[in-house]
Amino acid sequence: MANSVIEFRQVNKSFDETKVLDEIDFEIEAGKFYTLLGPSGCGKTTILRLIAGFADATSGDILFEGQKINELPANERQVNTVFQDYALFPHLNVFENVAFGLEIRKISKTEIKTAVNEALKLVHLSDYGNREISELSGGQQQRVAIARAIVNEPKVLLLDEPLSALDHKLRKEMQGELRDLQRRLGITFIFVTHDQEEALAMSDQIFVMNAGKILQSGSPVDIYDEPINHFVADFIGESNIVPGKMQRDYVVNFDGQDFSCVDAGMKPNEAVEVVIRPEDLDIVAVDTGQVNVTVDTQLFRGVDYQISAHDKMNNEWKINSIHKTSVGQIVGLAFEPEDIHIMRYHETEDDFDARLETYE
Numbered sequence: 302m303a304n305s306v307i308e309f310r311q312v313n314k315s316f317d318e319t320k321v322l323d324e325i326d327f328e329i330e331a332g333k334f335y336t337l338l339g340p341s342g343c344g345k346t347t348i349l350r351l352i353a354g355f356a357d358a359t360s361g362d363i364l365f366e367g368q369k370i371n372e373l374p375a376n377e378r379q380v381n382t383v384f385q386d387y388a389l390f391p392h393l394n395v396f397e398n399v400a401f402g403l404e405i406r407k408i409s410k411t412e413i414k415t416a417v418n419e420a421l422k423l424v425h426l427s428d429y430g431n432r433e434i435s436e437l438s439g440g441q442q443q444r445v446a447i448a449r450a451i452v453n454e455p456k457v458l459l460l461d462e463p464l465s466a467l468d469h470k471l472r473k474e475m476q477g478e479l480r481d482l483q484r485r486l487g488i489t490f491i492f493v494t495h496d497q498e499e500a501l502a503m504s505d506q507i508f509v510m511n512a513g514k515i516l517q518s519g520s521p522v523d524i525y526d527e528p529i530n531h532f533v534a535d536f537i538g539e540s541n542i543v544p545g546k547m548q549r550d551y552v553v554n555f556d557g558q559d560f561s562c563v564d565a566g567m568k569p570n571e572a573v574e575v576v577i578r579p580e581d582l583d584i585v586a587v588d589t590g591q592v593n594v595t596v597d598t599q600l601f602r603g604v605d606y607q608i609s610a611h612d613k614m615n616n617e618w619k620i621n622s623i624h625k626t627s628v629g630q631i632v633g634l635a636f637e638p639e640d641i642h643i644m645r646y647h648e649t650e651d652d653f654d655a656r657l658e659t660y661e
């Protein structure tokens with residue numbers, strides 16, 4: 302990649318006998334918003350710590366703009382980190398917190414003042430320089446932490462679950478602000494979250510992780526529409542995942558019937574998993590859709606109903622619909638061939654658990 306800023310080559314990290322990163326390979330392109338997404342304990346923070354230089358890889362290479370930086374001390378790396386708990390200095394005011402990194406670099410007072418004011422302006426805190434940290438809301442403290450990181454003009458900003466302490470509404474607002482800030486600054490952001498909605502909303506590129514591995518990387522749309530396996534399909538939004546068998550190109554069998562799909566290139570009779578998103582299903586009269594299901598539960602959510610149902614093979618179906626049904630009712634489900642996504646390779650959570658055990 303011509304514009305690569307960070308690259309991991311077969312990076313492994315173990316603590317004693319426990320492997321927490323397993324052959325991690327990726328390239329990060331300059332100027333984009335990347336997200337590491339995965340459940341708690343999958344190794345996201347460890348990747349950030351390796352990039353920042355707070356921890357060493359057990360094996361493999363870490364490159365910054367094409368140069369190996371495995372041995373480079375943290376303070377010589379052109380990256381800054383925004384931590385989950387902000388890590389602000391409580392005895393310094395807002396201005397002093399942001400200025401701290403510049404002061405230890407012995408930059409002139411005038412330059413510091415200009416840079417700090419510019420950083421505070423970028424995070425919409427221009428009038429807050431004299432405030433004590435204890436006088437700020439959570440969202441404002443988060444902005445100070447971001448200003449303190451960007452004032453150093455890093456090439457890469459690492460953000461470790463920076464929004465997790467905020468309430469739902471503020472969190473949504475900050476997602477938009479961070480996205481805007483990244484675009485305005487044009488520096489690379491590497492953002493860590495376990496919240497799939499946040500990852501889809503903010504990122505240019507997502508790395509979906511589980512159990513120390515990157516399972517899939519791609520744009521939010523790619524990952525949502527073309528999940529590579531069961532874990533990704535399930536983790537990114539809600540999915541109906543039904544076992545099936547590829548009959549031939551463009552024809553898949555599930556629920557005891559053949560369906561047209563847009564997938565080809567698999568072996569005849571290959572076992573597959575069929576994914577259809579709940580919002581792609583329409584509820585229609587019984588026998589007028591492709592699959593009939595019996596409604597098991599129905600929840601009203603304001604904008605729609607979240608319905609769960611089962612088909613004659615006892616596959617579970619989740620449907621988001623504006624149409625009200627009733628428990629026990631048999632309805633038809635209609636969908637288009639392009640709403641069917643076929644996954645040829647699947648690894649269930651049980652498989653993952655089994656793989657995890659091999660680490661121990």
Ligand SMILES: Nc1ncnc2c1ncn2[C@@H]1O[C@H](COP(=O)(O)OP(=O)(O)OP(=O)(O)O)[C@@H](O)[C@H]1O
Pocket residue numbers: 316321339340341342343344345346347348495
């Ligand atoms: N210093 C350490 N010593 C031993 N094990 C560690 C250490 N740091 C992390 N781990 C383990 O490494 C694994 C990955 O941790 P990491 O913090 O990278 O996960 P994460 O995906 O960021 O999780 P979370 O979302 O909970 O922060 C976990 O099982 C964790 O317990």
